[in-house]
Amino acid sequence: MYDFEIRHPPDAGGHFNGFGGKYAAETLMGPLAELEAAFYASWEDPEFQAERLRLLQQYAGRPTPLYHARRLSEEIGGAQIVLKREDLAHTGAHKINNTIGQALLAKRMGKKRVIAETGAGQHGVASATVAAMFDMQCDVYMGREDMRRQAPNVFRMELLGARVIPVDSGTATLKDALNEALRDWVASCENTFYIIGTVAGPHPYPLMVRQYHVVIGQEARAQSLEQFGRLPDMAIACVGGGSNAMGLLHPLRDDDIRLVAVEPAGYGLDGDDHAASLAAGRPGILHGNLTYLLEDDEGQIKGTHSISAGLDYPGVGPELAAMYEAGRLELETADDNEALQAFSRLSLCEGILPALESSHALAAAMRLAAKMKPEQMLLVNLSGRGDKDLDTVMQKTKEDAT
Amino acid sequence: MSLDRLKNCFERCAAENRAALVGYLTAGDPNPAASEKLLDVLASHVDIVEIGMPFSDPMADGPTIQAASERALAAGTRMRDVFHIALSVRKAHPAAGIVLMGYANVAFAMGYEYFAEQAALAGVDGVLIVDIPPEEAGDFTRALKAHKLCGIRLVAPTSSTARRKLAAEIADGFIYYVSLNGITGAEMGEISEIRTQVDALRQQAKLPICVGFGIKTPEQAHAVAAFSDGVVIGSHFVNCITAHEDNEPAMLSELDKTCAAMRAAMRKGGVGED
Numbered sequence: 171m172y173d174f175e176i177r178h179p180p181d182a183g184g185h186f187n188g189f190g191g192k193y194a195a196e197t198l199m200g201p202l203a204e205l206e207a208a209f210y211a212s213w214e215d216p217e218f219q220a221e222r223l224r225l226l227q228q229y230a231g232r233p234t235p236l237y238h239a240r241r242l243s244e245e246i247g248g249a250q251i252v253l254k255r256e257d258l259a260h261t262g263a264h265k266i267n268n269t270i271g272q273a274l275l276a277k278r279m280g281k282k283r284v285i286a287e288t289g290a291g292q293h294g295v296a297s298a299t300v301a302a303m304f305d306m307q308c309d310v311y312m313g314r315e316d317m318r319r320q321a322p323n324v325f326r327m328e329l330l331g332a333r334v335i336p337v338d339s340g341t342a343t344l345k346d347a348l349n350e351a352l353r354d355w356v357a358s359c360e361n362t363f364y365i366i367g368t369v370a371g372p373h374p375y376p377l378m379v380r381q382y383h384v385v386i387g388q389e390a391r392a393q394s395l396e397q398f399g400r401l402p403d404m405a406i407a408c409v410g411g412g413s414n415a416m417g418l419l420h421p422l423r424d425d426d427i428r429l430v431a432v433e434p435a436g437y438g439l440d441g442d443d444h445a446a447s448l449a450a451g452r453p454g455i456l457h458g459n460l461t462y463l464l465e466d467d468e469g470q471i472k473g474t475h476s477i478s479a480g481l482d483y484p485g486v487g488p489e490l491a492a493m494y495e496a497g498r499l500e501l502e503t504a505d506d507n508e509a510l511q512a513f514s515r516l517s518l519c520e521g522i523l524p525a526l527e528s529s530h531a532l533a534a535a536m537r538l539a540a541k542m543k544p545e546q547m548l549l550v551n552l553s554g555r556g557d558k559d560l561d562t563v564m565q566k567t568k569e570d571a572t
Numbered sequence: 573m574s575l576d577r578l579k580n581c582f583e584r585c586a587a588e589n590r591a592a593l594v595g596y597l598t599a600g601d602p603n604p605a606a607s608e609k610l611l612d613v614l615a616s617h618v619d620i621v622e623i624g625m626p627f628s629d630p631m632a633d634g635p636t637i638q639a640a641s642e643r644a645l646a647a648g649t650r651m652r653d654v655f656h657i658a659l660s661v662r663k664a665h666p667a668a669g670i671v672l673m674g675y676a677n678v679a680f681a682m683g684y685e686y687f688a689e690q691a692a693l694a695g696v697d698g699v700l701i702v703d704i705p706p707e708e709a710g711d712f713t714r715a716l717k718a719h720k721l722c723g724i725r726l727v728a729p730t731s732s733t734a735r736r737k738l739a740a741e742i743a744d745g746f747i748y749y750v751s752l753n754g755i756t757g758a759e760m761g762e763i764s765e766i767r768t769q770v771d772a773l774r775q776q777a778k779l780p781i782c783v784g785f786g787i788k789t790p791e792q793a794h795a796v797a798a799f800s801d802g803v804v805i806g807s808h809f810v811n812c813i814t815a816h817e818d819n820e821p822a823m824l825s826e827l828d829k830t831c832a833a834m835r836a837a838m839r840k841g842g843v844g845e846d
Binding site for chain 2: 183191192193194195196197198199200201203339340345346349352353356357358359360454455456457458460463465467468469470471
């Protein structure tokens with residue numbers, strides 16, 4: 171089911187058809203080179219890979235199931251919708267795949283402290299989780315606005331022994347948390363490992379995070395063949411930074427399968443209240459890589475909006491930008507309301523509460539499935555569970571009722 | 573020519589047996605009109621004026637310069653204001669070195685070529701972009717060279733010998749030695765360690781070496797001036813603006829005094845040798 175070949179690698183400088191790279195401050199160039207060397211060496215080390223797989227299986231609960239949502243598919247009356255159940259992974263989202271990999275690498279590099287940025291709190295929780303298991307000090311940077319939206323996750327991180335550091339600068343959301351984590355790392359790189367939560371940042375992060383997540387797509391591919399005797403016609407994932415999307419889609423990109431990324435349209439693409447970087451942005455440089463960004467005409471990064479904190483980011487992983495420009499990635503968007511409707515529909519129809527992030531992928535999947543034939547198959551990455559979003563959904567339901 | 577002007581700055585300072593004072597303020601802080609006056613005061617004391625281009629996400633900066641960027645952007649500062657301020661410094665201070673400092677996306681959004689052209693027209697001598705390392709600098713350096721602008725390079729304590737050599741090879745104007753692993757405005761490192769690093773760097777680089785990050789007092793500046801070609805003061809000057817919110821005359825007079833004290837600290841040798 172799993173293989174360790176690095177398919178579609180970036181060039182030596184970490185570029186995917188010009189996107190990505192290493193746009194970092196000089197102080198970080200040394201630590202990044204050290205990280206890159208350690209990553210490649212560990213990837214070739216059978217002992218490291220065996221330990222990573224052991225933890226993915228015995229600790230994170232992999233492989234996660236592939237589930238045919240029969241009732242939902244019947245109601246929609248189009249393609250068969252199949253869900254990759256990352257919501258069933260330990261900590262309730264795909265994020266744990268990456269933090270297990272990076273924490274193992276941190277341990278191998280002799281770092282005693284890890285730091286992370288988080289938006290929805292899922293990556294922060296996944297980082298705090300592995301830090302607890304590996305007995306490492308863990309500091310998580312989180313925008314104050316996100317701490318308010320995702321209060322239960324803040325408490326979870328604290329229960330796991332992590333310190334959550336509020337970020338007030340800029341828009342007090344994910345991008346500012348990333349800035350603050352980078353500032354910490356510049357000063358602490360000697361003893362600290364920075365666990366970036368998505369397929370962005372300077373090389374080797376986009377490659378490394380992708381490689382830690384491809385287990386999602388590798389499993390889904392094998393499970394699809396085993397359970398249904400075929401591969402899906404289409405695979406769909408939501409995209410903020412894009413880690414669950416790269417994890418699912420990368421192992422399928424050499425197959426004859428349509429690959430679809432769903433971006434958050436927030437209140438709509440007309441104004442600035444969305445976070446659809448590929449649909450409405452343009453290439454620029456932020457957080458160490460060249461990629462599609464939401465910015466004004468002078469390159470100042472815009473504030474974004476999405477009902478899901480995990481998608482509320484003004485950029486996107488550079489490899490997704492490259493795949494999009496190469497025509498290998500189709501783009502869909504779902505706004506806040508469509509995501510909420512999808513959240514509700516999956517809950518009622520299948521007894522599964524999806525994360526609001528994943529609800530964006532579901533919204534687009536339902537729309538697309540309706541236009542397809544019942545003999546066709548559509549694979550959706552259900553990247554996380556929705557328990558963390560209950561407050562948001564409850565509040566929105568009350569607002570709509572008044 | 574830009575290259576000559578920076579060179580002349582260092583030669584003049586060397587002839588006067590002192591290090592060059594490199595002073596930073598963010599353009600447009602606290603608003604474009606006040607910023608123009610503040611930069612004029614700065615330029616009347618320092619040898620090289622470092623003009624910060626405000627950016628929404630200044631990742632290498634501490635709270636002081638982050639806040640300066642936020643104030644400038646909130647006051648509606650645009651790149652045309654940055655260039656206008658540079659040009660007014662150039663007109664009033666023909667011999668001053670002028671360096672633009674900032675982040676990649678601002679230059680990238682304009683297009684490197686157009687950015688370099690506008691900077692040259694504004695009388696700028698050099699450009700320092702924090703997040704364009706040598707590895708990614710190809711197109712950018714070409715654009716600067718085409719407009720006779722110096723591409724200033726950073727060297728950090730974490731820079732390997734190979735990277736120091738690379739920086740020395742491709743830099744123009746001067747080399748900016750970052751005195752600590754951290755962000756602007758942090759606590760300065762051990763002076764003896766900085767000296768060791770700068771002395772070693774001299775073996776690899778013919779260009780003048782300026783030292784910056786975390787230098788806050790005239791005593792620290794004087795100590796660094798003893799073994800470097802220039803001392804960069806940033807957050808400490810920006811604090812003159814922070815301390816006098818809305819009171820422009822107070823900002824200007826405090827900046828004037830603060831700059832004068834730093835300027836006096838540039839003299840090489842003991843304080844009493846003047």
